[in-house]
Each structure stands twice: as C-alpha cells, then as structure tokens.
C-alpha cells in the first residue's frame with residue numbers, strides 16, 4: 522500500500538491549483554484524471570476581471586486577479602513553457618450610450634485599473650465598430666491546452682498521475698482515511714468539474730453543467746491582434762484562425778457540437794466583421810456552474826472529503842485563490858468565506 526497525504530480527483534485548472542498548494546506544503550499526493558470532457562482544455566483561456574456585458578467588476582475581481590497573474594508566471598517557469606499572452610481585449614460599443622456607460626464604470630475604484638479611459642476608433646476595415654471600442658487593461662490569455670499537457674507530463678515524471686477513471690464505489694474508508702487501488706490517503710479532494718454531478722458523495726443539488734461552444738474560423742483579411750468582444754469573444758490564434766464564442770446552452774447536457782450553436786456564432790460574426798471567412802472547426806464543453814453563481818469549497822460531511830468546484834465561466838481567474846482558501850481552511854480549521862462554503866446548500 523502506497524501512503525499519500527491526498528488523493529485528488531480531476532486535473533483541470535481546479536486540480537492543478539490544488540496540486541500547487543500541496544507541493545508548496547510539501548505534501549504527497551496522487552492525481553486521478555481520465556482526461557475526458559475537460560472544460561479547461563475547451564476554455565478560450567481569457568482571464569478578464571470585467572463583466573463586459575454590463576461593465577461590472579467580476580465578483581472579487583481584484584483579489585482573484587492579484588493571485589492569478591503570478592500563479593501562471595510561476596507555472597511558466599516551473600514547466601518551462603510560455604503559457605501567458607498579454608493580449609488586449611477590446612469591447613465593441615453598440616451605441617454612444619455604451620461609450621458613456623464605459624466612462625462611468627471606469628471611474629469606479631475597482632474598475633479604474635481595468636478599463637482604459639480612451640475610446641479606440643476603429644481603423645480596421647474588416648471590423649464593424651462604428652461607435653469605437655473600449656480596451657480592458659491587464660487582461661491576459663492562458664494557453665490552456667499547453668498548460669494541461671505540460672502539467673500532466675510534469676506529474677507523470679513525478680510518478681503521481683493515474684490517467685484513469687476514479688471509481689467512487691471502490692473507496693474503502695479506514696480509520697477516517699481512505700484506501701483505493703493500492704493507495705492509502707488521509708484526505709480526498711474532488712476537483713472533477715461538471716462530472717461532480719455523478720459523484721455519489723456530492724449530495725448537493727446545486728451544480729448545473731452549462732454547455733458552451735466555440736467556432737473556429739479562418740479569416741485571412743481580418744488581421745486583428747486583439748481579442749474582440751462583441752456578442753461573443755473573437756480570439757486571434759495562429760495562421761489567421763480566430764476562436765469565436767462561447768455560447769450558453771441551457772438544459773443541453775450533451776458534449777456534441779450543435780447546428781444551433783453554430784448559427785448563433787455565425788450571427789455574431791456577421792455583426793463583428795465584414796471580411797470573408799471559412800469555418801474550420803467547432804468544439805463544445807461544459808462549465809461547472811452553481812445556482813447562486815459562486816464556487817463550491819469545503820467538505821459536506823466533515824469527513825476528510827473536500828470539493829473545489831463551481832468555477833463557472835471564470836475558472837482561470839478564480840482557481841488559484843480558491844485553492845489557497847481551501848488549504849488555509851484545511852490546515853487551520855478556520856471557516857471558509859460563507860459565499861463559497863459548500864455547506865451553504867445544506868437545508
């Protein structure tokens with residue numbers, strides 16, 4: 522029997538953040554990850570602390586941002602890869618009123634460091650933006666595919682990754698700890714993303730998987746180096762390819778791409794650019810969203826089983842600080858912030 526301090530289930534951005542906390546604390550762990558339907562690999566990778574529909578700060582935007590930026594820089598050095606691009610996000614204004622709302626929002630103390638006070642006039646004939654654009658300062662993009670690939674390789678080299686399905690029914694509880702497939706551990710952390718709804722130990726009816734789709738288009742004449750935000754994001758990749766999305770499909774729990782999703786994105790593209798393009802790919806994934814739009818942290822039954830989930834639409838921004846909160850709670854026994862404590866859903 523191999524003894525570890527923790528078993529982790531799931532290696533998306535939640536699981537990676539958990540591993541980083543454990544390494545910083547010198548703990549031994551093993552990670553189970555099937556690599557199936559990983560939302561983190563589908564994500565556009567945009568880390569943007571502003572709600573660009575209404576020009577509001579995202580919940581606790583500053584605190585999450587302060588942890589996230591250095592977290593990814595540390596990972597870049599550790600994995601010896603380039604993960605972060607300091608790419609600008611430009612919000613296309615639909616009207617003069619929106620320009621005005623942008624200025625008002627930029628005067629607020631939380632948003633002044635994130636919203637540029639200049640209106641950018643559009644000089645690109647392929648972009649439709651007759652009311653100009655506002656620029657989000659300090660946003661960045663993570664290459665999530667590269668992050669997952671290199672982090673998996675890192676764990677494989679350390680000998681602590683099991684690339685397989687974790688069978689919840691195989692857990693044996695022993696003296697407050699757990700045994701499973703030749704491992705014994707004091708604690709388990711479930712960071713399974715939307716798949717947590719199939720976890721028999723997750724007895725809360727609060728997580729709703731929310732499907733999102735992206736369309737990939739090739740538009741050689743667009744020549745845009747910023748992320749555009751119109752009805753959807755349009756993210757420049759390599760070789761004139763742009764990633765457009767993501768949709769929100771309520772009540773659709775399939776992982777297949779849909780013609781409905783494609784039509785929505787084509788409609789949005791027609792509002793954002795005027796040049797020719799061809800569709801080259803379409804992908805779908807499932808966001809782990811929670812009824813009250815806040816993440817889920819902690820233990821349901823105070824039984825050494827913990828959850829880090831509910832990262833919703835901003836997992837890349839929130840996971841680094843959330844994982845820190847979780848381990849401060851585990852290490853000290855201090856309560857978690859009420860807004861994220863999983864037991865808030867207990868009747």
Ligand SMILES: Cc1cc2nc3c(=O)[nH]c(=O)nc-3n(C[C@H](O)[C@H](O)[C@H](O)COP(=O)(O)OP(=O)(O)OC[C@H]3O[C@@H](n4cnc5c(N)ncnc54)[C@H](O)[C@@H]3O)c2cc1C
Pocket residue numbers: 530531532533534535536553554555556557558559560561562563564565566567568685686687688712713714715716717732733734735766767768805806807808809829830831832833834835836837838
């Ligand atoms: C279309 C789309 C676009 C998005 N764009 C952005 C964006 O631009 N910026 C942003 O910050 N966020 C974005 N998000 C949200 C972000 O992707 C999620 O918040 C985040 O990735 C969730 O991470 P996670 O680690 O909780 O789950 P996941 O990334 O889904 O990871 C969970 C992992 O657990 C594994 N797993 C589950 N159960 C088991 C089991 N029993 N055994 C073994 N392994 C298991 C899964 O295979 C998976 O690898 C987007 C999401 C979607 C769907």
